[in-house]
Amino acid sequence: MDKINVHLLGRPYVELNGKRMNFPYKKAEGFFYYLCVKKNATREEIIYVLWGSDNENVGRKNLREAVYQIKKLMGKEILVTEGHTGISLNPDYMPVIDWDKVGEGYIPDSEEEVFLSHFHIKNCYEFEEWVSSMQEQYNEYIIKAVRSRLHEADKVKDVNQIQKYGNILIKRDPYNEELYKEIMEIYAAGGNYNMAIKLYYDLEKILAEDLGVEPSGEITGLFHRIFNVKGNVAQTGESWNVSFVGRTQEIYMISQCISGAGQRGKPQCVAIAGEEGVGKTALLNKVAQMVKGYQRVTLHAACYPEEKEYFLRPWNDIFWEIEQCVENGIFESSLIQEERQQIRQLLKGAASDGGEALHQPSFQSIERITIEMCRKITQRYKMVLFLDDVQWMDTMSFQLLTRLLLTVGTENILFICTYDKNSDQAVTEAFERLIRQDLIRILVIEPFNRLETEELLHKYLPQLNQEEKDKIYEMSEGNGFFLMEMINLIKEKGFTLEISPKANHVIKARLAGLPEIENEVLNCMSVFPEKIAIEELELLLPELDRLSLIRILEKLQERYLIKESLVGWNIYYEFVHRVFREYIYDRQSMGQRRIYHHMLAEYYENQGKT
The missing domain is CATH 1.10.8 (Helicase, Ruva Protein; domain 3)
Known part of the structure; x- marks a missing residue:
């Protein structure tokens, strides 16, 4: 049997046993290519596509001639006539057609491949329309497949693959600003700011040269935002900070929230959550550095556990920084002169009460004056508040912060804060109104993989x-x-x-204040180098019933000191960090450790005998 290969992608041609075939005329060639795609078609359909301008009799005659020429060229078995109505390729003599491999997920080897490239039939408009529709379908297949590969590459942050598939998409749709925007954001989220900036310049050039227009304000705004992020998160000349390395995606997402370029379309506050030591404060400091490029006034406050019972303590720092802004000429002294004096008098009165709770009228006055002061400032300047460790912030400070955001609006004032995810429930409850109105985004940062x-x-x-x-x-x-x-x-x-002395102090502080029974459970767990089953803990803690032990373990999980894991149908417990286990094991006396080891050895020995 003869082997026929049909190439429809790129410049079309047909090979018979490895030798290129020459068709006698264009319409016969076009007729064959049409059948190679359709596999079967009615005579009326073929006549309409290729001889639509002729009358019916002439069209039928031309079709018969084309069928004859194809059979003469490739063998009479190549085509099958279906009565007087249809014509099809012979399924028993089917040629190998490259178009047959095209479908969802298809990506061409060559970026220049186009369906029936440079193949035209003079004055055959219906055929040209069909070719155009097939080229559009072919392009859609490719774009869908390439876009899927692009997103897969983005998930694993493979820059080379992102660049490869991004370039394919842009070559196929060179004036699509939404496409440029999408790829620029992928680059920027991965920290490849220079590649995102270059892409914008490429768009600017092609629009100017080919269409005589400039990029839209939206994508230009994205360009400026990326340029600002790049300029303010550079590590050059700074002392290295492991906690911040690799947080490019997080800082870019925060930049979207600040500028209002996220899904919400309006600026959002950000709460950065994570375990202790994961790098929350380092990220907060980098964001503060980045915000300088947005021409916003930044105010800072840190919250501490020993100050949690002092009402509005973080706001004292904010008010002090506002005073510094006035002294440094950032604000005009007259802008908020009256409010500053009123705040000073109210806070002085609260301090003279000996640390007791503010009376309701006093708090309402501070709230009213603070909101009015911030409203006046934000008529001329945008503001961002940076608050570290808000899990230690008092209830009144949360109330004032929420009220301020709801009244003045995130378009004028934002806050970026951090908190220990150990306090996730308390903090999210405090921000409940802001979360409900989508005014704040919770960003959980994880340890490095x-x-x-x-x-x-x-x-x-x-x-x-x-x-x-x-x-x-x-x-x-x-x-x-x-x-x-x-x-x-x-x-x-x-x-x-x-474990370094500094790390020891951090762990000691983390464990400080735990109830004695929780410390005892941790001591028992530290005897085991890996996972531990609840039955083994019960052996070392015979005075505890299972329900009480489970409650203690749940409490330790809530404190993010231990975690639960499932192996098959069995539940095991282990420390969140191995350094916790090492510290807790080392802090115990040698005698206590020996007792635990002796109890376990005796238990396992008895188990072996049975």
């Missing part, structure tokens, strides 16, 4: 082997603070898995 940790270790400790990197990851669990402390200690002493 194994790959990110290895990249950081390769950058700062390139001498480490794979086994040492694995041990550091297992010890730190990707926590930025612990990782940074371990890197500093290894730089000083050589490879070690010691």
